[in-house]
Amino acid sequence: MRITVTGQTGQVVRALLERAPAGVDVIALGRPVLDLAQPGTIAAALAGSRPDVIVNAAAYTAVDQAESEPDLAMRINGAGAGEVARAAASLGVPVIQLSTDYVFDGRLDRPYREDDPVAPGSAYGASKLAGERAVAAATPDHAILRTAWVYSPFGKNFVRTMLKLGETHGEVGVVADQIGCPTSALDIADAVFAVARNLREQPEQASLRGIFHMAGQGEASWADLAETIFTEAEALGRRPVRVRHIATADYPTPARRPGNSRLDCTKLGDHHGVTLPDWRQAAAACVRRLLAEETEKAS
Ligand SMILES: NC(=O)C1=CN([C@@H]2O[C@H](COP(=O)(O)OP(=O)(O)OC[C@H]3O[C@@H](n4cnc5c(N)ncnc54)[C@H](OP(=O)(O)O)[C@@H]3O)[C@@H](O)[C@H]2O)C=CC1
Numbered sequence: 001m002r003i004t005v006t007g008q009t010g011q012v013v014r015a016l017l018e019r020a021p022a023g024v025d026v027i028a029l030g031r032p033v034l035d036l037a038q039p040g041t042i043a044a045a046l047a048g049s050r051p052d053v054i055v056n057a058a059a060y061t062a063v064d065q066a067e068s069e070p071d072l073a074m075r076i077n078g079a080g081a082g083e084v085a086r087a088a089a090s091l092g093v094p095v096i097q098l099s100t101d102y103v104f105d106g107r108l109d110r111p112y113r114e115d116d117p118v119a120p121g122s123a124y125g126a127s128k129l130a131g132e133r134a135v136a137a138a139t140p141d142h143a144i145l146r147t148a149w150v151y152s153p154f155g156k157n158f159v160r161t162m163l164k165l166g167e168t169h170g171e172v173g174v175v176a177d178q179i180g181c182p183t184s185a186l187d188i189a190d191a192v193f194a195v196a197r198n199l200r201e202q203p204e205q206a207s208l209r210g211i212f213h214m215a216g217q218g219e220a221s222w223a224d225l226a227e228t229i230f231t232e233a234e235a236l237g238r239r240p241v242r243v244r245h246i247a248t249a250d251y252p253t254p255a256r257r258p259g260n261s262r263l264d265c266t267k268l269g270d271h272h273g274v275t276l277p278d279w280r281q282a283a284a285a286c287v288r289r290l291l292a293e294e295t296e297k298a299s
Pocket residue numbers: 006007008009010011012013030031034035036037038056057058059060061076098099100101128146147148149150151155156
């Protein structure tokens with residue numbers, strides 16, 4: 001099976017390249033050849049890669065910056081995603097669209113299910129919701145996978161930000177009143193391969209298509225995640241870092257983020273047979289790998 005993924009250096013892209021199982025070829029297509037902001041580049045680039053399944057993992061992901069360039073975020077995450085799905089439809093292959101917990105406003109008092117009402121509070125969330133709708137309108141042969149709080153050994157993410165801060169700070173203030181589901185990009189990659197296989201092997205199976213929540217098991221505040229990161233780092237010889245629990249109001253940002261963005265991932269398990277590992281073990285493993293890579297580089 002040949003899987004073409006959009007983007008080249010993104011966390012999920014790199015995880016897909018690293019985790020490709022035997023018999024699966026992953027082709028990563030990024031700018032300038034495939035530019036989601038340049039709709040004219042998309043269909044030809046995808047067709048040229050002769051995919052069996054297309055994964056749209058590229059996106060405008062700078063949540064705060066999106067507040068000052070909402071049109072660009074919308075073009076990439078909304079229209080761009082739609083164009084990718086139209087290309088998939090014309091090639092007759094399924095498309096897997098990555099989406100986000102930030103499509104919800106966070107006011108619900110339980111984990112979100114796929115059919116709960118969406119109401120994004122940020123430009124990023126609105127643009128990703130537009131992408132979901134554009135994909136669904138373009139082809140029934142899609143799986144929209146909403147994930148959350150993605151970290152990995154690659155690129156820019158919360159785990160790497162915390163480890164960096166810990167080099168210079170003995171204490172870090174982290175919001176404790178936003179709760180969600182931290183998710184490893186490596187686990188996302190394994191899940192995407194399973195979903196891709198299911199879509200390809202069961203072309204007419206409607207229950208495999210539609211929206212699915214796909215995040216690490218369990219739940220955490222950003223402060224919980226930070227504590228897990230620093231505890232693991234300390235066990236590996238890093239200086240201790242204290243996490244000061246703060247409120248969202250004490251950490252002002254341009255974008256509004258959901259207070260509750262926990263995702264109920266039951267549907268993915270029921271239909272695709274996929275459950276992601278618990279966030280604590282996965283986050284600790286990411287810290288171990290990052291610190292080991294650092295030690296290796298230094299020696
Ligand atoms: N990060 C997170 O916490 C979460 C992410 N998601 C979603 O998961 C998916 C993967 O996210 P993640 O791997 O973290 O993303 P990253 O921020 O790590 O990477 C973004 C990727 O998008 C590419 N990209 C950005 N703009 C364009 C463009 N105009 N044309 C082509 N490619 C572009 C980048 O390209 P280049 O390689 O050239 O830089 C990069 O490969 C996205 O759809 C995101 O919305 C969902 C929930 C949480």
